[in-house]
Amino acid sequence: MDNLLEKFIGLSSLDNYNTSVAASIELSLERLLESRVSEFDQDQLIENTLKMGSILLEVGKRAQRNRFSKHNSICWALPHDLTIKVFAMLDTQSLCSAAATCWMFNKCAMNPLCYADIDLTTIVPRVNNAVVATMIQRAGKRLRSLKLGVLPSPTTFSGHSRPIVYGINSSADAVYSRNSKRSCQGKDSFVLSRSCLTSLSLDGGTSGALLKKLHLYNIDKMDNTALRVALSVCKALTDFEIVGLVTELKQTLESVSTNCPNLERLFFKSYKTGRDDSLKSTTCVDFVNGCPRLTSLALRGFFLQDYKIRILVKGFRKLKFVDLSTSYSITGTFLRNLSGTSGHQLEVLIFRDCMHLKEVEVGRLLTAVLSGDFKFLKHLDISNKEGLASVHDWYDRCYSPSIPVKRVMEERPGLCLIADFPPEGSFMDTEQMSESEVNSDANLDLEITGATSDSSLSIFSSESSYNSDQGNYIYASSDEVDFLSA
Structure with missing residues (x-):
């Protein structure tokens, strides 16, 4: 031979x-x-x-x-244990690319510590339930953060410096190429479904027991039942974000208040803007009692009444961040006399494009700010692409509201006040929005999504360089993507 x-x-x-x-x-x-x-x-x-x-x-x-x-x-140059710590700092796609480089890197990349923070979000569908299950099983009880689904809009992520890996054409394609070869070529090959979180409940809920952050975006057929089962094992959850899921507000808040007593941040964007009127007063009370540590609350695109929002804002004693953008029925009456309760803690209030927000209520709020209330308020957004509603009829729009915006900006220079309204008579629908307005909404999505429980509004990204001895390269063959199956 x-x-x-x-x-x-x-x-x-x-x-x-x-x-x-x-x-x-x-x-x-x-x-x-x-x-x-x-x-x-x-x-x-x-x-x-x-x-x-x-x-x-x-x-x-x-x-x-x-x-x-x-x-x-x-x-x-690095020992095995230090290499694992370095790999644990990589994003999920970079980690999979490193695992496909050689046997040595693969052994380090299989350590559960490297999968504590799993981010499988994509711009287009490229992940299925099998990939999610594999990642969660690798993480085991080390899992702390899980992000899944198709992002609602193009998002700029922070850069990650990494060594050059020879032979892999595209690190983004490398992550899922093995899965694409092994999966069926049907239309659902890269579709996440309602059972994608099942692995969190396996082995008595070991993987979900210490999960702190769960972000879900536009997952196919993810309903209230599937979400409730997943949350039932996530007792340590502090950050919960859901966008585009076929779940009702009432049932979601019931699941959260029952299973997530440590929750600090909730971001919930309705999949059917203005049509979810499921929230009840009793649900609000249970939510306040079940999640007393909440500091950041965003309910976007729901049909909400002022008295229900007042229960939430007054009930959460640590609440600092409130975002009710694109929500219907809110007039702003819940803002009255808040300074004596939880209002003194509020740092961010966002009411962008709330159709029924009244000019008189906004005026009362700004007057309260000038009188010394809301001392910790740092960011206020009352912009509306269709103007504010008048006192008697919300169809009667105010494009140049007589509210003391300029005076507030002069007397409260530390307050970022955003009050953008269209010219009078230019009543617009969503399809007629200008490119600048679309970009503004996209920036708002990034701003709110990136905000943490401390109500920080800035997203910082750092860049670093990678310097290496040109004589010590890390080699990988051009077909090493298939090696990921190991």
């Missing part, structure tokens, strides 16, 4: 003889086929030739991986 391989691959520079070698092998195969009498023998010979080619290819890949692993283990 050694002599046979030497004949085939022992040439010092096979590339120079590629054409002639291929021609010689082809002629030899044709002569062998002619020597076979039956069709069956000829077919068997061709099939064996193809199998032998596959065997040689796989053996060559395995030998290359072994050599690269030995090389990397020698030139890699």
Whole structure:
């Protein structure tokens, strides 16, 4: 066998003889086929030739991986435990690319600590339930953060510096290429469904027991039942964000108040703007009692009455951040006399594009601010692309409201007050929004989504450089993406 391989691959520079070698092998195969009498023998010979080619290819890949692993283990400067800590700082896609580099990196990348923060969000569907289950199982009881689904709008993520990995064409494509090869080619190959969170409940809920952050975006058929089952094992959850899920506000808040006593931040954007009128007063009371640590609350696009919002704002004693953008029925009456209760804690109030928000109530709020109330208020957004509602009829719009905006900005320079209204008579619908308004809404999504429980409105990204000794490269073959299956 050694002599046979030497004949085939022992040439010092096979590339120079590629054409002639291929021609010689082809002629030899044709002569062998002619020597076979039956069709069956000829077919068997061709099939064996193809199998032998596959065997040689796989053996060559395995030998290359072994050599690269030995090389990397020698030139890699960090010890095993420190490498794991470094890998734990990578985003999920970069971690999978590192795992596909060589056996040594794969061993480090399989440590549960590396999967404490799983982010499988994408711009287009590229992840299915099997990928999520694999990641959660790898994390085990180390899981602390889980983000899944298709993002509602293009998002700019913070940059991550990383070493150059040779042979992988695209780190983004590398993450899921193995899954795409193994999955069916049907339309649901890359679709997350309602059962994508089932792994959190396995083994007595080990993976979900210490989960702190759960963000879900536009997951197909994720309903109230599936969400309730998942939350039942997430007792330590502090940050919960859901966008575009087919779940009702009432049932979601009931699940949260029952299962998540440590919740500090809730961001919930309705999948059917203005049509979810399921919230009840008793649900608000239970929510306040069940999640006493809440500091950030965003309910966007729901049909909400002022007296229900007042229960929430007055009930949550630690509440600092309130976002009710694009919500219907809110007039602003709940803002009256808040300074003596939880109002003194509020730092951020956002009422962008609330159709029924009244000019008189906004005026009362700004007057209270000028009189010394809401001392900790840092950010107030009362902008509306269709103007504020008048006192008697919300159809009667105020495009130049007589509210003391300028005076507030002068006397409270530390308060960021946003009050953008269209010119009088330019009543617009959503489809007629200008490009600047669309960008403004996108920026608002990023701003609110990125805000943490301390009500910070800024998203900071850091850039760093990677310097390495040019003599110590980390090698990976071009087909190492398939190695992820290990």
